[in-house]
Amino acid sequence: MRTDLAWALANSDLIHDRATLERAIARMAARIRNDHAGSVPLMLTVMHGGMPFAARLAMELGAHRFDVEFDYLHATRYRGRTHGGELVWKARPTTPLRGRRVLLVDDIVDEGHTLDAIVRWCRAQGAADVRIAALSVKAHGRCVPGVCADYVGVEVPDRYVFGYGMDFHGQGRNLPAIYALKE
Known part of the structure; x- marks a missing residue:
């Protein structure tokens, strides 16, 4: 399989365009605001994939006049590969989690192994x-x-x-839509 982005785009289907994704994020922001009313949750962005989505979600939350505190983490099982392996922590949040409401923000839930480990770690931190x-x-x-x-x-x-945070061999995270390679 070729690994250049131009090839990937030519051999992919557009799954969700920018407008669809922005409407979905706006709906999510309203639910998050309602569920977290009366608190200032700690929004932990899962790097790198979660960054574009987290930025847009944060702006939508702000448009609802809902405040969040920011931090990030970088835990990966992929390290440039297309299949997961052992979890490697590249950066942990510096904000103490004890007693906090935490909102993990990521680009995708595939099988959930990485997020499972992150959730367990957050709970272990209190x-x-x-x-x-x-x-x-x-x-x-x-x-x-x-x-x-x-x-x-x-x-x-x-x-x-x-696209929209998810990469094709390290490329295309900044595409404002989601694509899927043709089968």
Whole structure:
């Protein structure tokens, strides 16, 4: 398989365009605001994929006059590969989690192994509540039991997807839409 972005775009289907994703994020922001009313949750962006989605979600929350505190983490099982391996922590949040409501923000819930480890770590750090906001969720039955997004933007097919934070061999994270390679 070729690994250049031009090839990937030519051999992909557009799954969700920018307008669709922005409407989904706006709906998610309203739900998050309602569910977290009266608190200032700690919004932890899962790097790198969660960054574009987290930035847009944060602006939508701000448009609702809802405040969040920011931090990030970088935990990966992929390290440039297309399949996961052992979890590696590249950066942990510096904000103490004890007693906090935590909102993990990521680009996708695929099988959930990485998010499962992150959620368990947050709870071990004393987080009072941990919820997941995912821009996309893959449609399949292979998820880690108990790992699901509390706030979901869109569903994507069980194919190689990229764009809006998700990469194609390190490329295309900044595409304002989600694509899936043709089967």
